[in-house]
Amino acid sequence: MGNEIKRISTPFTKDAVKSLKAGDIVNITGTIYTGRDAAHQRLVDTLKEGKALPFAIKDSIIYYVGPTPAKPGQVIGSAGPTTSYRMDDLTVPLLEQGLSGMIGKGARAEKVIAGMKEYGAVYFGAIGGAAALIASSIKKSTVIAYEDLGPEAIRELEVVDFPVIVVIDSEGNNMYDTEKIKYAR
Amino acid sequence: MRDIHVQEVTKAVKEMCISANYHLGKDVYKRLVLSEEREESPIGKEILNNIIKNADIATENEVPMCQDTGLVTLFIEIGQDVHFIGGDLNQAINEGVSQGYQEGYLRKSVVEDPLKRKNTGDNTPAVVHSSIVPGEQVRITVAPKGFGSENMCKLKMLKPSDGQKGVEDFVVEVVAIAGPNPCPPIVVGVGIGGTFEKAALLAKKAMLREVDDKNNNEYYAEMEERLLEKINNLGIGPQGLGGRATALTVKVEKYPTHIAGLPVAVAINCHASRHEERVL
Numbered sequence: 233m234g235n236e237i238k239r240i241s242t243p244f245t246k247d248a249v250k251s252l253k254a255g256d257i258v259n260i261t262g263t264i265y266t267g268r269d270a271a272h273q274r275l276v277d278t279l280k281e282g283k284a285l286p287f288a289i290k291d292s293i294i295y296y297v298g299p300t301p302a303k304p305g306q307v308i309g310s311a312g313p314t315t316s317y318r319m320d321d322l323t324v325p326l327l328e329q330g331l332s333g334m335i336g337k338g339a340r341a342e343k344v345i346a347g348m349k350e351y352g353a354v355y356f357g358a359i360g361g362a363a364a365l366i367a368s369s370i371k372k373s374t375v376i377a378y379e380d381l382g383p384e385a386i387r388e389l390e391v392v393d394f395p396v397i398v399v400i401d402s403e404g405n406n407m408y409d410t411e412k413i414k415y416a417r
Numbered sequence: 418m419r420d421i422h423v424q425e426v427t428k429a430v431k432e433m434c435i436s437a438n439y440h441l442g443k444d445v446y447k448r449l450v451l452s453e454e455r456e457e458s459p460i461g462k463e464i465l466n467n468i469i470k471n472a473d474i475a476t477e478n479e480v481p482m483c484q485d486t487g488l489v490t491l492f493i494e495i496g497q498d499v500h501f502i503g504g505d506l507n508q509a510i511n512e513g514v515s516q517g518y519q520e521g522y523l524r525k526s527v528v529e530d531p532l533k534r535k536n537t538g539d540n541t542p543a544v545v546h547s548s549i550v551p552g553e554q555v556r557i558t559v560a561p562k563g564f565g566s567e568n569m570c571k572l573k574m575l576k577p578s579d580g581q582k583g584v585e586d587f588v589v590e591v592v593a594i595a596g597p598n599p600c601p602p603i604v605v606g607v608g609i610g611g612t613f614e615k616a617a618l619l620a621k622k623a624m625l626r627e628v629d630d631k632n633n634n635e636y637y638a639e640m641e642e643r644l645l646e647k648i649n650n651l652g653i654g655p656q657g658l659g660g661r662a663t664a665l666t667v668k669v670e671k672y673p674t675h676i677a678g679l680p681v682a683v684a685i686n687c688h689a690s691r692h693e694e695r696v697l
């Protein structure tokens with residue numbers, strides 16, 4: 233695992249998904265969508281009702297984040313990842329629809345990893361707490377759905393070299409399982 | 418008797434809410450730099466480097482270091498010769514939180530009812546712990562804390578016979594289960610003894626001690642060292658992606674307890690360990 237950076241852009245196609253391996257340091261450029269607890273609930277409810285989602289989910293990337301309010305002159309406030317396991321029960325239906333990347337922090341449930349393998353998706357880790365640093369790679373932010381949810385609304389973000397690490401790849405290799413043994417004593 | 422206007426409390430709380438979220442404590446910063454130097458994992462080193470850069474950007478641009486600007490826990494020690502004037506002290510505290518979170522562009526993360534979950538809109542109320550002490554000063558500590566780490570805290574009522582080993586095993590187990598979720602490297606506070614609620618409070622207070630501060634009781638100072646080593650030997654590392662820096666420090670506080678009990682609480686704070694103190 234070198235510190236060489238891989239660059240990807242959106243749409244995040246299934247071929248690109250397959251090219252990434254756990255441990256890769258990746259910079260993402262393009263359009264990604266924000267969504268956390270309440271937004272996920274609404275997305276899944278929308279699918280259950282058979283209605284269309286507020287954005288094209290195929291080959292897209294969702295970032296689990298609820299930013300701070302932007303100060304005057306800022307594109308977005310501080311915007312680091314939130315803990316992903318709270319989205320675990322609401323993730324597989326989105327993978328079924330073609331979601332190919334998720335950005336968050338912390339472990340995922342087995343069923344999510346199984347879904348990632350089945351439908352082809354990558355779980356990226358962004359650095360939890362590095363919210364001011366991450367915000368500097370976000371060039372534009374537009375609320376596109378669920379504005380009433382405040383920090384939990386769905387935003388479309390234009391990002392340039394958004395820094396992440398592949399934590400779980402589409403084959404199910406999981407850094408949370410493989411790495412700690414190397415440094416345990 | 419000394420009169421203190423509650424507006425002074427509001428002002429102090431407001432300023433501390435903002436400042437704590439923008440500026441990482443020097444003690445934590447220094448320990449992060451040391452951890453980066455010592456980190457064996459290349460990815461871990463890179464992550465620590467970014468965490469340090471993030472703290473620099475937050476300070477320089479006066480923005481929150483983390484988007485989860487937390488729920489405010491506030492400790493207030495009131496000298497028994499102080500007389501508050503000009504209004505209700507609790508309201509004044511929450512007014513300070515409200516002003517701080519709005520004027521500081523901090524995230525409002527508090528819901529009014531834990532089950533109905535409507536946002537209160539201004540991050541109030543704070544969780545306030547007050548105590549009466551001798552003197553005529555007021556010491557206020559503001560500690561905003563995110564729930565990535567708060568959700569990983571645990572408490573257990575051990576048996577007296579579980580002893581020191583039972584306590585240490587439990588602490589290490591809690592950190593191991595938390596894994597990457599509380600944004601390691603973490604700060605660990607352990608409360609031993611007292612009652613159910615006292616142990617939790619001790620753990621929270623322990624977390625607020627300076628990183629370099631050594632326990633003045635030698636037995637517990639050694640326990641802090643040993644626990645830090647055991648925790649870092651888990652290999653969890655920065656962000657749980659493997660490495661030596663799982664915890665920056667472990668602090669233990671104790672209190673007398675009942676002949677039949679051994680309560681232990683483990684509080685976990687993330688690297689964005691935010692707190693500020695002021696004396697009025």
Ligand code: SF4
Pocket residue numbers: 312313314360361362483484485486562563564565566598599600687688689
């Ligand atoms: S655990 Fe701490 S650093 Fe991580 S997201 Fe929450 S508040 Fe931020």
